Amino acid sequence: MLSEKNKENQRGRQNRVVFVFHGSPTKIYREDFENLKEHITKISSKWIKVDFCFIEHQEPSFSDIIEEIDSDEYTNHAFIDPVFIFRAGHMIQDIEPKVMSTKNRYKFFLKPALADREPFADLYSCFIKNYIEKKFGGIDENSAFLFVGRGTSDTYAAGDLYKFSRILWEKIGKKGHMFVSFAEVNNPLPQEVLSTINLEKFDNIFVVPILMFRGYVEKKIAQECRNSIDGKTNIEIIPPIAYAYAENFAKFLIRPYLFPFKHIYTDIK
Secondary structure, eight states: OOOHHHHHHHHTTEEEEEEEEOOOSOHHHHHHHHHHHHHHHHHOOTTEEEEEEESSSSSSBHHHHHHHHHHOTTEEEEEEEEOOSSSSHHIIIIIHHHHHTOTTGGGEEEOOOGGGSHHHHHHHHHHHHHHHHHHHSSOOTTEEEEEEEOOOSOHHHHHHHHHHHHHHHHHHTOOSEEEEEESSSSSOOHHHHHTTSOGGGOSEEEEEEOOSSOSHHHHHHHHHHHHHHTTSSEEEEOOOHHHHTHHHHHHHHHGGGSSTTOOOOOOOO
């Protein structure tokens, strides 16, 4: 029989993974999140406790979860996994400072943004390619890809969109032409890009919103692109990955934690 002290020591070896989301007041975002959460929960491991939290609009808040873990003597390690594509506003201003300011800093290991993880580009490009092949039978040379980021005031994150879009296009097969734009904050806007190219020379315009969930920005991108093309050629809006590829995205997020002590994270300094 284990003594009470040994039982407490066993409890002290509990590890946790914290998935951090932006959060949204919109119903459609919350539906996508709940579906993704359900897939993650189904395949999560008994070796680790999984938490879901938000920067804004939804509960529990990221700050509350971090503070609870920081003061919890039975949590050995907490792997903070931001479900953000780029290292921009909330990563820099909210997530990283909060983790750095914890009293028990040794507990926390912070995962980089999704675009900084090579397997995510593999997953995303596979999703785009499979979606197009299933609907159109393949990608021809008379196609154009318009990658659209949300927009950010962070110069480096804006540059990351161009880099990540190029990586996706190359992994898809470098067919046709590629363009990059922003839904808001930055230039060029989608309609500005579409107004400068000869739309009629393309058989298909594939618009790829670099977003994870459906919501206001996704609808804005789709509407503005359709208005700009105005029937001059075929347009296809690739849906957000967490909505249309939820099961595979969930596997990507949770698999590193399915077995104990099999995955090492680089801690922020």
